[in-house]
Amino acid sequence: MTHSTPIIGRFAPSPSGDLHFGSLMAALGSYLDARSQNGQWRVRIEDIDPPREIAGASQRILQQLEHYGLAWDGPVIWQSQHHARYREILAWLITHRRSYYCTCTRKAIQQSGGYYLGTCRDVHHRAEGAALRLFQQSPVTQFTDLLRGTVHCHPQLAQEDFIIHRRDGLFAYNLAVTVDDHDQGVTQVVRGADLIEPTVRQIALFQQLGWNAPDYLHLPLALNQEGSKLSKQNHAPPLPREAPQRMLILALAALGQKVDDEWHDFSVEQLIQQATRQWQRAKIPINSTFITTDVLTTF
Known part of the structure; x- marks a missing residue:
């Protein structure tokens, strides 16, 4: 469907661990796609599965987003309150x-x-x-x-x-993601390609409830040396606090975006602003990217 402004995007991590490089690609792609259209970007913590949650992960995720320059609009939404x-x-x-x-x-x-x-x-x-x-x-x-x-x-x-x-x-x-996307007024869902399969179920539920479904864009995944998706389950290293610009530049490159040499000297805020101005959806690759552990842990 085609939406009128404003665009509303979202990032909806589960608190089963800290954000890692694959999470950063999803968050950054979602953020830049919304911001480049002068849209809003919201954050929702999907804490509806307590057995899988890690104590303190929710707050660390929010701190990581702030540290990497990804500022959200409005209050954080918690599924456990819905x-x-x-x-x-x-x-x-x-x-x-x-x-x-x-x-x-x-x-x-x-x-x-x-x-x-x-x-x-x-x-x-x-x-x-x-x-x-x-x-x-x-x-x-x-x-x-x-x-x-x-x-x-x-x-x-x-x-x-x-x-x-x-x-x-x-x-x-x-159920939870469909209801919350509707209630938050989300117009576009930009997320990793590992969530392509449940999309048809979510659209079907939107239709059963008589609601308009958002637009969807599924980003390429970051894969480890074995070809598996970087994830909390396979112990992907958490995003480091040191040199967030380096991780952001790696994520932008994985998303197919052009990065100029002077970007390496930018502050996080300058880097995010420039990336927003130069974001090109058409440059995003469909195929996933292999990321070695040494690239993510060596500074």
């Missing part, structure tokens, strides 16, 4: 028969081919000990990515009734 809103949406979906309870295990789904086949649609399970699934009545099989053009998804993934409330009582990612 439980009442999520329950309101779940109740609406239940009342309008757009969701149902399911007791199928992950093992059973894997044994049936890896995709959920709607086994519990007409069983009428009780809520106790069950997950809540969206009744997928209008599958989204493709979407337009602002960088990649038309992106197609596997038909069985598009048709799958996905979980919106887990059996352990936690709210599912796809």
Whole structure:
């Protein structure tokens, strides 16, 4: 869809660890794309999965963003404070028969081919000990990515009734992110390519709720020497406090942006300002970038 101004972008990290170089690429790409269009950039902490959260990570993430010159608009949003809103949406979906309870295990789904086949649609399970699934009545099989053009998804993934409330009582990612993007007025979601797959589910949920979906742009990923995505799970080193300009310049290069020699002498603020002025979405590569650990840890 095409949006009128103002553009509203966002960065939504989970507090499962400190930001690393891959996180910086996502945050920087999101920030520059919004700011280059005179838009707003907001920060949301996605703290809806307490077992995966690391104590103190939320505050360290905010400190890292500030240290790297990425200033956000408005207050920080915390998903853990939105439980009442999520329950309101779940109740609406239940009342309008757009969701149902399911007791199928992950093992059973894997044994049936890896995709959920709607086994519990007409069983009428009780809520106790069950997950809540969206009744997928209008599958989204493709979407337009602002960088990649038309992106197609596997038909069985598009048709799958996905979980919106887990059996352990936690709210599912796809539910929370969709509700919060709508409530925050987000018009464009710029994030890593590892989140391409759930995009069709989020768009489908937007449609079920009668809301306009934002535009999406999926950035290339930073990969380690083994070809795996830099992530907290594979122990990617956290962003250093020393020489943030160096990390910013590396991230800009990974995002395909032109960096002049004099940028190395800029302050963080000057660097971000210049990068915003010269940001070119068309220069972003589609393919991921290999980043060796020594590059991220040697100063």
